[in-house]
Amino acid sequence: MNTVEVALGCAAGSALLAVLAALVVRRRARPAVVGTLTAITGAAGVVAGAAALLGERFAVELPWIVPLSGIALTVDGLGAAFLAVSGAVAVAAAIYGIGYSHHGLDSRGVQATFPLFVLSLLLVPAAGSITTFLVCWELMALTSLVLVVSEHRRRAEVASAARWYAVMTHLGFVAVLIGLLILSAPADGDTFAAVRAAAADLSPAVAGTAFVLCLAGFGSKSGIVPLHAWLPRAHPEAPSHVSALMSAAMVNLGVYGIVRVGFDLLAVDAERWWWLLVLVLGAISAGYGILQAVVSTDLKRLLAHSTTENMGLVLVGVGASGLFASIGSPVLAALALTAALMHVVGHAAFKTLLFLAAGSVLHATGTRDLDSLGGLRTGMPLTTAAFGLGALAASALPPGTAFVSEWVLLQSLIHGLPAPDAAPAAAPTVTVVVLPLAVAVVALTAGLAVVTFVKAFGVGFLARPRSDAAAHAIESPATMLAGMGLAAVAATVLAVAPTLVLPTLGRVAAGLVGSPAPIADAVSVELVGVTGLLSPVLVVVALVVAAVLVVAIPRVLAGRRARREARLWDCGGGPLSPRTEYTATSFAEPLQRVFDTVLQPVQDVDVTHHQESRYLIAAVEYRRRVPDRIERHLYEPVLSFVTRWGRAGRALATGSVHRYLGYGLCTLCALMLLLVLA
Amino acid sequence: MTDSTTLGLVGGLLQAVVIVAGAPLLVGLMRQVRARMEGRVGAGITQPWRDLRKQFRKEPITPRGTSEVFRAAPVAMVAITLVVAAIAPFVTAASPLPGVADLFVVVALLATGTVAIALAGIDTGTAFGGMGASRETTILALVEPTALVAIFALSVRAGSTNLSAIVDSTLAEPSAVLSPAALLAAAALVLVIVAETGRLPVDNPATHLELTMVHEAMVLEYAGPDLALIELGSAMRSAVYLGLLANLFVPWGIATEAGVLALLVGVVAFVVKVGVLGAALAAAEVFLAKVRLFRVPELLAGSFLLALLAVTASYVLA
Numbered sequence: 001m002n003t004v005e006v007a008l009g010c011a012a013g014s015a016l017l018a019v020l021a022a023l024v025v026r027r028r029a030r031p032a033v034v035g036t037l038t039a040i041t042g043a044a045g046v047v048a049g050a051a052a053l054l055g056e057r058f059a060v061e062l063p064w065i066v067p068l069s070g071i072a073l074t075v076d077g078l079g080a081a082f083l084a085v086s087g088a089v090a091v092a093a094a095i096y097g098i099g100y101s102h103h104g105l106d107s108r109g110v111q112a113t114f115p116l117f118v119l120s121l122l123l124v125p126a127a128g129s130i131t132t133f134l135v136c137w138e139l140m141a142l143t144s145l146v147l148v149v150s151e152h153r154r155r156a157e158v159a160s161a162a163r164w165y166a167v168m169t170h171l172g173f174v175a176v177l178i179g180l181l182i183l184s185a186p187a188d189g190d191t192f193a194a195v196r197a198a199a200a201d202l203s204p205a206v207a208g209t210a211f212v213l214c215l216a217g218f219g220s221k222s223g224i225v226p227l228h229a230w231l232p233r234a235h236p237e238a239p240s241h242v243s244a245l246m247s248a249a250m251v252n253l254g255v256y257g258i259v260r261v262g263f264d265l266l267a268v269d270a271e272r273w274w275w276l277l278v279l280v281l282g283a284i285s286a287g288y289g290i291l292q293a294v295v296s297t298d299l300k301r302l303l304a305h306s307t308t309e310n311m312g313l314v315l316v317g318v319g320a321s322g323l324f325a326s327i328g329s330p331v332l333a334a335l336a337l338t339a340a341l342m343h344v345v346g347h348a349a350f351k352t353l354l355f356l357a358a359g360s361v362l363h364a365t366g367t368r369d370l371d372s373l374g375g376l377r378t379g380m381p382l383t384t385a386a387f388g389l390g391a392l393a394a395s396a397l398p399p400g401t402a403f404v405s406e407w408v409l410l411q412s413l414i415h416g417l418p419a420p421d422a423a424p425a426a427a428p429t430v431t432v433v434v435l436p437l438a439v440a441v442v443a444l445t446a447g448l449a450v451v452t453f454v455k456a457f458g459v460g461f462l463a464r465p466r467s468d469a470a471a472h473a474i475e476s477p478a479t480m481l482a483g484m485g486l487a488a489v490a491a492t493v494l495a496v497a498p499t500l501v502l503p504t505l506g507r508v509a510a511g512l513v514g515s516p517a518p519i520a521d522a523v524s525v526e527l528v529g530v531t532g533l534l535s536p537v538l539v540v541v542a543l544v545v546a547a548v549l550v551v552a553i554p555r556v557l558a559g560r561r562a563r564r565e566a567r568l569w570d571c572g573g574g575p576l577s578p579r580t581e582y583t584a585t586s587f588a589e590p591l592q593r594v595f596d597t598v599l600q601p602v603q604d605v606d607v608t609h610h611q612e613s614r615y616l617i618a619a620v621e622y623r624r625r626v627p628d629r630i631e632r633h634l635y636e637p638v639l640s641f642v643t644r645w646g647r648a649g650r651a652l653a654t655g656s657v658h659r660y661l662g663y664g665l666c667t668l669c670a671l672m673l674l675l676v677l678a
Numbered sequence: 679m680t681d682s683t684t685l686g687l688v689g690g691l692l693q694a695v696v697i698v699a700g701a702p703l704l705v706g707l708m709r710q711v712r713a714r715m716e717g718r719v720g721a722g723i724t725q726p727w728r729d730l731r732k733q734f735r736k737e738p739i740t741p742r743g744t745s746e747v748f749r750a751a752p753v754a755m756v757a758i759t760l761v762v763a764a765i766a767p768f769v770t771a772a773s774p775l776p777g778v779a780d781l782f783v784v785v786a787l788l789a790t791g792t793v794a795i796a797l798a799g800i801d802t803g804t805a806f807g808g809m810g811a812s813r814e815t816t817i818l819a820l821v822e823p824t825a826l827v828a829i830f831a832l833s834v835r836a837g838s839t840n841l842s843a844i845v846d847s848t849l850a851e852p853s854a855v856l857s858p859a860a861l862l863a864a865a866a867l868v869l870v871i872v873a874e875t876g877r878l879p880v881d882n883p884a885t886h887l888e889l890t891m892v893h894e895a896m897v898l899e900y901a902g903p904d905l906a907l908i909e910l911g912s913a914m915r916s917a918v919y920l921g922l923l924a925n926l927f928v929p930w931g932i933a934t935e936a937g938v939l940a941l942l943v944g945v946v947a948f949v950v951k952v953g954v955l956g957a958a959l960a961a962a963e964v965f966l967a968k969v970r971l972f973r974v975p976e977l978l979a980g981s982f983l984l985a986l987l988a989v990t991a992s993y994v995l996a
Contacts, residue, residue, distance in 0.1 A: 374803075377745050397790040398783055407782055410826070410839075417834055417993060436989040439830050440823045440982070446786075447822030451815045454793055458800030458811065464743055524777045531838040535777025539787075542765070542775060546757035554903060558734040568741045568804055569899060582800065582808020590816040594975045 004058035004075050007048035011087075011122055014040040018115035023108055031106050035098035035479070038115045042094055045087025045122040052080030053504050059128055066135060072191050074128030077508035078264065081341055082125035082256045085348045088490060089249040090118040093241040096356050096483025099476060100363060105239050110150040117143035117245065124253050129191040130180045137176065137253075141169045144250060147242040148234050158237045165234035168227065172220035176257065179213030182206060183265060192265060200268045207269035214261045215278065222254030222311040223304075225285040229631045231308055232292070236300035236368065240359020241483070243300060247307045248351040252344050255314050262322060263337070263512040272326040272430075279319025279434065283441040285312030288598075288630070290448040294455070295592050295599060295626045297584040299358045299368045302456055303351065306394065309445060310347045310402075314340045316438055317409050321513065324416060327431065330515030331529035332412050337509035338518050339409035342502055346401040346494050350393035353487035357387035360480055361460070364473040370456065370584035375465030379473040384461045386484040391453035393491045396446040399540045401491050404498040404525065406446060407534055413439050415530040451591060459584045466578045496536055499525055585624065592626065601626045682772040685936040689770025689944065696945055697763040697921070700952075701913035702726035704920075707953060708960035715964045726913065733906035741899045744801050751798035752900070752907035758791040759914040767845045768921045769944040770933040781829045781839045784922070785822075788874065788915065792818050795908070799896030810895025813971060817873050817880065817892070820975055824982045825870045831863040831988035832926060845929045855927055859992035862984050864927050869981035871919040873974070876912070878963045880974055890968060917952055920959075924951035 018037035025033050052058060052075040063070030075083065097105075097114065105111075120140035127133035145166055152158040184190045187198035199207070220227035231251075235243045258278065262270055289308030296302040317340030324333035360383040361376060362368055377384040393401035416435045465471035475481070493500065499522060506519035520526040524535035570576045592601055604623045610616035652663075706723035713720030740749065765779045773779035792814060799811035833839045835854055836847035847854070854860055873880045876893040885891050897908050925932060931947025933940040969977065 377747075395793070396786070397793060398786050403786060407780075410782060414830055414833055414839060415837070417830075417989075432990070432993050436827055436830060436986055440827050440986065443823040443826035444819070446826075447789075447819030450789065450793060450822075451819045454796050454800070454811065454815050458797050459808075462745060462747055462797065462801040463803035463808075531840065531843065532780075533777050533840065534780060534783065535775065538775050538777050539761075539783065542761045542778060543757055546760040546764075547753055550753050550756045550760065550907070554734050554906070558731075558903070561737045563738045563740050565742050566739045566901075568743060568802060569806075570804075576804060578803075580805050581803050582805060582812060587800075587808060587812045590812055590971065591819065593972060594816065594820070 002056055002058050003051035004048045004056050005060065007044045007051065008058070008073070008075070008122075008126065011041045011044035011048065012119060014038075014044065015115040015119035019112045022111035022115070027106055030108075030111050031098050031101035034111045034115060035094045035101070038094035038097070038118050039091045041115060041118050041122070042087045042090030045090065045118075046084050047087075048075065048122075048126075049080045049082075049084025049087055053077060053084065053508070061128075066131065069129065069131040069190060071132045071135070072129035073123070073126045073132065074192065075126050077511055078256070078259060079125040079127075081345070081505060081508055082252055083122055085252060085345055086118075086121040086125065086249040089245055089348050089352050090121065092352050092356065092483045092486040092490075093244045094118065094483075095486065096244070096359070096480050097239075097241040099479035099483075100239065100241050100359060103363070104154065105150060107150075110147065113143050113146045114242070117147060117242075121245065121249050121253070125256055129189075130184045130195065131190050134173075134177060134180065138173060140250065140253070141173060144238075144242070144246055145169070148238045150239060150242075151237070155237070157233075161230075161233035161237040164230045168220055168230040172217040172227070174217070175213045175220070176217030179210045179217060179261070182210040182213070183261075192260075195265050196267075199266050202266075202269055204269065204271065207266055208271065208274065211261060211266055211270075211274050212277075215258060215274075215281075218254040218257035218261075219281065219315075220254070221257070222251045222315070223285070223289070223308040224254075224281055224311060224315065225288045225308065226630045226634050228285065228289070228308045229628065229635055232296075232301050232304040232628075235304035235307065236298060240300070240355055240362060243303075243359070244352045244355035247304060247355055248348040251307055251311055252348060255311065255318065255340070255344060258315070259318060259337075259340075259512070262318075267512075270322060270326065272323065275319045275322025275326060276430065276434065277319075278315050279323060279438065282312045282315025282317075282319050283438060285309070286316060286445045287312070287441055290445050290452060291595055291598060292626070292628065293452045294448050295588050295601070297370045299361065299370055299373070299456060299460060300355070301368070302370075302452065303354050303358060306449070306452060307347075307351060309449065310343065310351070313406070313409070313442065313445065314343050314347070316340075316442065317343060317412070320409075320413060320416065320435075320438065321509070323431065323434070324412070325513050329416075330513050331518060332416055333513040334506065334510040334515040334518040335408065335415075335527065335530070336412040337513060338502065338506045339405050339412055341505040341509060342408060342498065343402065343405035345501060345505070346393070346405050346491075349487060349490040349494050350390045350401050353386055353390035353484060353491050354394060356480070356484045356487060357383050357390060360386075360476040360484065361473070363476055363480070365467075365469040367467070367469055370460050372467040373460045373465070373470045374463045374578070374581065375470055376461045376473055379471075380475045382475060382481055383484070386488050387461055388457055389488050389491060391457040393495060395450045395453040397450065399495050399536055399543070401495040402449075404495065404502075404534070404536060406442060408502075408519075408525065408527075410439060410442060411527060411530065411532045413442070415532075448591070451588070455584055455587045459582070459587055463581055464578050466581060466583065496540055497523075498536060499523060598629070599626050600629050681936055683774075685770050685933065686772035686774040686776075688936065689772060689933060689941060690764040690774035692941060692945065693769040693948070694760060694764040696769065696948065697914055697917050698760070698910070700949060701917040702730055702910065704917050704952060704956050705913045708956050711957045711960040712964055715961060726909070730906050730910060733909070734903050736902035738903050739901045741802060743803055744899070748798045748801045748899075749904070751794040752904050752911065754794040755791040756907050756911040756914065758787050758794070759911050759918060762787055762918050763914060766918065766922060767841050767925050767929070767932060768948050769941060771842050771845045771849070771929070772934075773842050776840065776842065779841045781833065781841055781844065782826070784841065785825050785829065788918070789818055789822070791911065791915065792874075795896055802899045804899065806895045806898050810892055810898070813892045814896060817974060817978075820978045821870050821873045824866055824978060824985045827982065827985035827989060828863045828866045828870065831859050831985060831992050834989065834992045835859070841926075845925055845932060846934075848927070848929050849932075849934070857992075859988045860927060862988035862991055864923070866981045866985035866988060867923055867926075869977065869984075871923055872959075873978060875916045875919055877959060878966045879969045880977070882968045885968075890971075892971075916956070920952045920955045921948060924948070924955055
């Protein structure tokens with residue numbers, strides 16, 4: 001028996017058991033039983049993924065499950081990486097969900113859907129045929145949709161968010177469906193192996209169309225601009241542990257799809273413009289996503305925008321990798337793809353942590369608005385520590401999780417330009433233009449991410465509380481803390497010892513582009529083929545030693561005196577009220593002004609004058625909103641067009657049964673005519 | 679132990695000591711140059727050390743309502759700068775920790791120091807703290823692209839972002855210093871350094887006027903030993919940035935082999951280079967006025983353009 005097989009069997013078994021338990025167990029015990037069983041599902045997924053990453057291969061066909069085509073599961077290196085990530089996120093989210101579900105999320109429907117969602121997240125990267133993939137993909141979309149709407153009774157916005165999600169995810173599904181059907185049409189059967197074998201015969205136009213369709217469909221799942229509109233709506237409105245699963249595991253599968261199609265199924269047809277497209281889309285998403293995150297004041301919305309940013313960075317890596325492969329430098333291609341995969345893994349860890357911590361804040365205060373939070377460190381020290389760690393990991397500063405993957409990404413981009421004395425043919429002009437700009441985008445993104453997370457952590461958790469709810473917040477229950485703790489451990493380990501996973505991911509990437517492994521098996525991150533050395537452990541050790549010295553030396557030299565408390569400097573105006581504090585809005589105001597032309601914020605100032613005199617002001621009302629510009633210019637025309645046609649079509653439906661029967665008759669006749677003529 | 683490891687360890691320790699001891703003197707020198715050029719006598723270059731000694735002996739004060747973040751931030755900032763001071767090529771080209779002496783790591787570490795102080799500024803919960811933090815992080819975010827693209831331009835020639843490798847490649851090929859790419863990158867990095875160390879025209883280190891201050895607004899609540907650490911850390915940051923600028927473009931004099939004489943020459947060369955750069959910067963400041971906060975992005979966009987041109991030039995004008 002193969003470990004992957006056993007583990008996947010366990011995962012499926014415990015997920016189905018969890019569904020059954022959700023239906024029969026009493027309400028009081030339901031979250032605990034379902035959460036535990038789902039955590040086991042996730043853990044089994046991690047085991048399966050890890051075993052497959054270490055070299056075990058697994059393939060099985062179960063023709064009896066779905067009629068006509070059956071189900072085929074294949075776990076290879078690429079699938080295993082995503083399988084393990086989904087499983088790990090699911091473990092943390094499921095344990096967290098035990099405590100989180102006691103507030104209106106313990107109904108049978110929600111509890112039974114949750115394990116199915118986790119199972120679908122595990123099965124998508126394990127799918128071995130197009131039918132299996134599409135069935136699991138749709139299962140994932142439907143179960144996540146059910147979970148997104150689970151709080152619709154409490155908040156009106158949930159329904160609207162769910163509608164956006166439902167429509168966009170299904171349009172994405174249609175795009176993926178058409179793209180994959182184009183691929184499978186000439187193939188003998190619909191397994192990935194058959195599609196791969198038939199790919200060489202596709203004409204460039206057909207292959208290009210299929211790739212673009214798949215890119216659109218998968219990109220919309222990853223929240224890539226301009227198909228991101230659903231993400232900042234649906235992710236914040238879902239219950240927080242579901243947000244974590246969606247933002248840390250589900251979006252990854254869009255990347256998985258793009259890599260699977262571009263580097264595996266269509267590898268022989270891949271052309272340079274595909275990857276330039278991916279790179280440019282990634283760069284735009286990264287920049288636009290983080291700009292939106294900088295100005296958002298809703299904690300979970302901010303995290304959702306940051307997901308778009310991170311998926312953009314991943315696609316920059318994927319696109320750069322394809323570009324390098326197309327100009328014949330497989331070593332760099334493997335390096336860039338490794339960076340992308342590492343960023344997927346790191347992002348999964350810190351985004352899980354951040355969403356779970358944000359959920360904990362929501363649970364304790366009932367609000368996600370940063371402008372009314374603050375001062376949470378006294379009431380919720382552990383959640384504050386968790387969010388702080390997540391913020392450090394997300395802002396690409398050493399020693400953080402994202403720093404390692406962005407460093408590898410930057411190394412691959414920098415080495416993409418040959419030394420000036422090399423032959424000019426070694427680098428086509430396009431890379432000379434694209435690579436420096438890509439570095440600049442990654443850098444700008446990194447800088448803005450720092451502002452975003454300084455704002456989220458500083459304004460949300462430090463300083464003084466800006467509302468009563470924040471002032472009286474208390475720490476979350478133990479299971480929620482345990483979920484956050486797991487994610488925090490994962491983020492820390494990935495930050496300090498990234499080489500536990502990097503060489504393995506490097507081998508996966510190298511296998512896809514056909515090069516030697518780009519990262520050496522060592523304690524430090526050591527690049528193979530190009531020069532580059534980074535040692536996160538040493539960074540941490542050096543910082544700790546330096547901090548000890550900085551504390552100790554002045555004490556030895558100048559002596560130690562007791563600390564004394566003193567009043568804050570209040571300009572002599574008495575105790576400061578929280579209203580004088582900087583808020584998230586005011587914190588981001590300078591950047592909003594700098595990027596005025598991109599963001600185009602809408603501001604209204606209403607001044608109400610005194611009745612007796614125009615010179616006296618009774619009230620000033622200020623409103624500011626940063627509408628999503630792409631959404632306004634791209635979606636609103638389409639929506640209004642659809643609405644207009646809907647209205648026009650209403651004239652056809654008068655309610656008369658005779659008329660409807662007439663329509664049926666006409667359609668039938670037209671069909672007959674068509675068949676006769678054809 | 680190999681020769682380069684010994685050199686790295688001894689040199690690293692030595693340059694950390696030189697920077698800690700010399701950074702306040704650098705600040706004193708810059709103030710003195712300004713004072714003389716403005717027709718004042720000046721307090722002498724050792725005044726910052728006298729101030730530090732006074733501050734360190736005072737009683738530590740915690741403003742009510744602040745947390746551990748506020749107390750840990752100065753330590754974190756000085757510790758981070760100390761690590762950079764020990765590992766980057768200032769006195770020796772070899773590094774005690776080659777896995778850390780990467781240009782990206784150094785720039786990101788220094789940014790982490792800024793973030794620590796910004797969080798402390800927010801943690802006070804006063805309007806000044808938030809304002810300073812907001813402005814400082816805004817400038818940080820806008821400086822980052824310039825810094826990284828300038829690094830890109832420098833590393834193309836060396837084929838690596840490792841600081842020692844870049845310095846070694848300049849030593850091996852001295853004519854590269856006068857190439858258009860290097861000059862453009864140097865110009866871009868000067869603007870980066872002006873913005874990161876809070877000098878005119880981006881920030882005025884001598885002001886306490888609420889409309890204009892950036893760095894000072896964040897650290898307004900600090901007093902006593904904490905303030906001393908902040909001041910020492912800021913001085914060390916200036917020294918580190920100027921030292922990086924000096925040795926990335928004019929590395930001569932840096933110790934490449936272990937030996938008392940080589941190290942001594944390295945220390946003297948480093949001190950002279952940083953001193954000259956600091957004096958030049960201070961002299962230039964006399965003729966500059968602070969620009970409005972919202973004009974700073976234009977300045978930084980200009981420096982970004984220079985950095986981008988540097989990369990293109992390194993390829994096109996080779």
